Amino acid sequence: MNQPIIDVIIPAFNEEDSIGKVIRDIPTIVRHVVVANNGSSDTTKKVAEAAGAIVLDEPQKGYGKACLTAMDYLSKVEEQADIVVFLDGDYSDYPEQLLDLIKPIIEADYDMVIGSRALGKREGGSMTLPQVFGNWLATTLMRWIYKTNYTDLGPFRAIKWDQLKALGMVDENYGWTIEMQIKAAQSGLKTTEIPVDYRKRIGVSKVSGTVKGVFGAGYKILWTIYKYW
Template identity: 75%
Template sequence: MHNPPIIDVIIPAYNEEKSIPKVIGDVPAIVRNIVVANNNSTDTTGKVAEAAGAKVVFEPQKGYGKACLTAMDWIKKQEIQPDIVVFLDGDYSDYPEDLLDLIQPILDQKADMVIGSRALGERESGSMTFPQVFGNWLATTMMKYMQGAKFSDLGPFRAIIWSKLLDLNMIDQNFGWTIEMQIKAHKAGLRYTEVPVNYRKRIGVSKVSGTVKGVFGAGYKIIYTIFKYW
């Protein structure tokens, strides 16, 4: 690991023009690159993200995982590779400043991957819908009893050693991205832990919990992924 460590942030974003500048502005200064994967937005997400200081890559195929993979491809092309990569949503529901707590277990050489757990932190009233809360509980319970993986959340705010992430060979292109990473990390024997993170109401309407199609689509894919790697 470099001294000081090189940290890059990946933010998949679809129509987040109102929130993305706030997210970028709150990312701690220790971060080298903030890579926003503009996931075929129909608004000015890409332009405002670039104006706020982010590196913007465009991914025309919609999908959370697909956007993350495209951002990873951009990082792979950099002459100097990062030590740690942090994933963060672009809707301003996470607190980017919590990144410092998120990466600490990795800096202390106690973990290879850290999940920011909303279940352990403080959530603003109304920030998570009932389907989200129940879905997280169901998925983490299934992971515990079917695979022995101990997590309290599938939260998108997470940090992982870059080389370890590459070894996981991530492939999911949509809703199964977060749980695929956690299952693969567990099966690969990575050291993982969770830290409490705070969570607030997002800016705008959620593409997942904000629609019936999104809720059922995400739920199906998460359960499918659990059985896929069982």
């Protein structure tokens, strides 16, 4: 994989203040930046297009639903990608670390690489206590049940495109990231983690910023672990 084709998927809901910064910081090695505009009521679509992204409208709310819409688009392009990177649109991740994220795939033939915030440097206040605890609980349960070594459910991740399609992803909301990690383990994919840095997001989180989001995400993560068990 000397010169892999790399595409980026960004699910976005009301990220007009951050999405442009995210897109502009993505390394030029990337071919397509696909933003799945998940029912935004602000100018997210306009800002993303101005920054050079391909913008798809997905009115049905849901993180996983937005990702599935972007995947469907990429499955129809003439030349398929080698690697797909998932990245949030709130500027909490450092898009330039994409180069570090794809390196194990290119150099050591890993199938999937998770960007671990638990292993990287986190800005104070960038993750709430429920987020930190939820990640610890979920990764601990996966370690016991699926014999994995994950430390995070971080959304910043890279995976070989053919392997991603083979996983048969179906979750349309909060269970997207953990479904991918569980299915990767069940499928015997070669996976690893690298440290990634994390900062305070721009705007209010749709998950950790609300009580409904926190409990909804927690329930869905635990249910997904149980379901695939």
